[in-house]
Amino acid sequence: MRPPRLLLALTGAAAVGLVGVRAARSAAPSVRLSGAGGTAPAPDRPRTRHTPRAWAELLRVSALFTVPGDALAGAAATGRNPGRGTALAVGASLCLYEAGMALNDWADRDEDAVDRPHRPIPSGRIAPGAALAAAGALTAAGLALAARAGRPALTVATGLAATVWAYDLRLKHTPAGPAAMATARALDLLLGAVATGDRPARGPVRWSAAFSAGRASAPTSGSRSLAVSGSRPVAVSGSSVALGSGAGSGSGVVHGSGAGVAPGSGGRGRRDVGARASGRWSVAGHGSAVPAALLLGAHTYAVTAVSRHEAQGGSTAVPLASLAATAALGAAVVRGHVRPPGAPSGPGARGVADPRRGLVLTALTGAYLRTAGPPLLHAALNPSPPLTQRAVGGGIRAMIPLQAALAARAGAPLTGLAVMGLAPLARTLARKVSPT
Secondary structure (H helix, E strand, O other), X not given: OOHHHXXXXXXXHHHHXXXXXXXXXXXXXXXXXXXXXXXXXXXXXXXXXXXXXXXXXXXXXXXXXXXXXXXXXHHHHOOOOOOHHHHHHHHXXXXXXXXXXXXXXXXXXXXXXXXXXXXXXXXXXXXXXXXXXXXXXXXXXXXXXXXXXXXXXXHHHHHHHHHHHHHHHHHOOOOOHXXXXXXXXXXXXXXXXXHHHOOOOOOOEEEEOOOOEOOEOOOOOOOEEEEEOOOOOEEEOOOOEEOOOOOOOOOOEEOOOOOOOOOOOOOOOOOOHHHHXXXXXXXXXXXXXXXXXXXXXXXXXXXXXXXXXXXXXXXXXXXXXXXXXXXXXXXXXXXXXXXXXXXOOOOOOOOOOOHHHHHHHHXXXXXXXXXXXXXXXXXXXXXXXXXXXXXXXXXHHOHHHHHHHHHHHOOOHHHHHHXXXXXXXXXXXXXXOOOO
């Protein structure tokens, strides 16, 4: 072979080899080195991809079905049917709940990078700034919806939003964390009660020139009684009664004596007339929702206490204590099914101890115990992170039958059954998106 031909052959072989090396390098994953002298491989910085799946995980959409029952149980506790104010309260609760979820992951992004790197923010699927912006936008939307339901509802929603932000940013890893979360859930139920109770009562307004002894507190001479949708008569001084629908005067506002329906009357149309006359919200007008809010808050406290150990596990006492609290709450809900003092009697009256309503209440309470109890028992026997997380998920889903039981306890079994209908949806979606 002559030298020119040999040189040409060698050049061609070198060119083919260079092309092959470049092709292999382009096919192989790039590994960057870091550290002193480039001795340690540095992982590539993940690209941010805001996919619907990532947002569903960030917002924990499977837990959304545990929210509407708060407002519905609060509405049932007031003795009123759900209305426009209740719907606005549900919307506000959903927005504030999701704001808390986004803010929670933003605040825990450094901790999740170590314990839960698959979460949307540490995995790079959602930027931290986007999560924080979503939390702010959802909070503003929730407060705007609450404002549409009236000033009292906005006041409660403001306290709820402040509690959510304080929990995520400051109180979560302190001993006050479970109490803050319990307060948020209790306020959410009260939001439904206030938004519903601030609306005019449904049903005809009946006038009676005479008052019946024993059902109204001794009115003065010249007074007459006002019965609203089956509630006990209200003593009215003179004839100064304004019936309107405006936000300023309110519907059925009584001027003069300021006498209102006694709390716990059990009537479907009960209201704090004096508070409506002055345009201010009175705790006495919605005090019937406080026991239900306390029961829901106690359950939330127990679930939050268990969730503080879901990343590392190792706690047996906390699941056992939460299991005991769950049993006590179930007993308290069932024992609460009695006719309140002064409640109207009759087969159609709210609050009457109807055997059929008692059966519905017992079934819903049993569903609550079945949903929350077994996972807590398993976590107590084996406090591993997976079983602890399962106990937390069970406690979150158990809020649905608890809300349903609280509605039935207040004399609204149909509302309770409607709330219970959300449980299968939450269970199905939880298989795709974890609620924890």
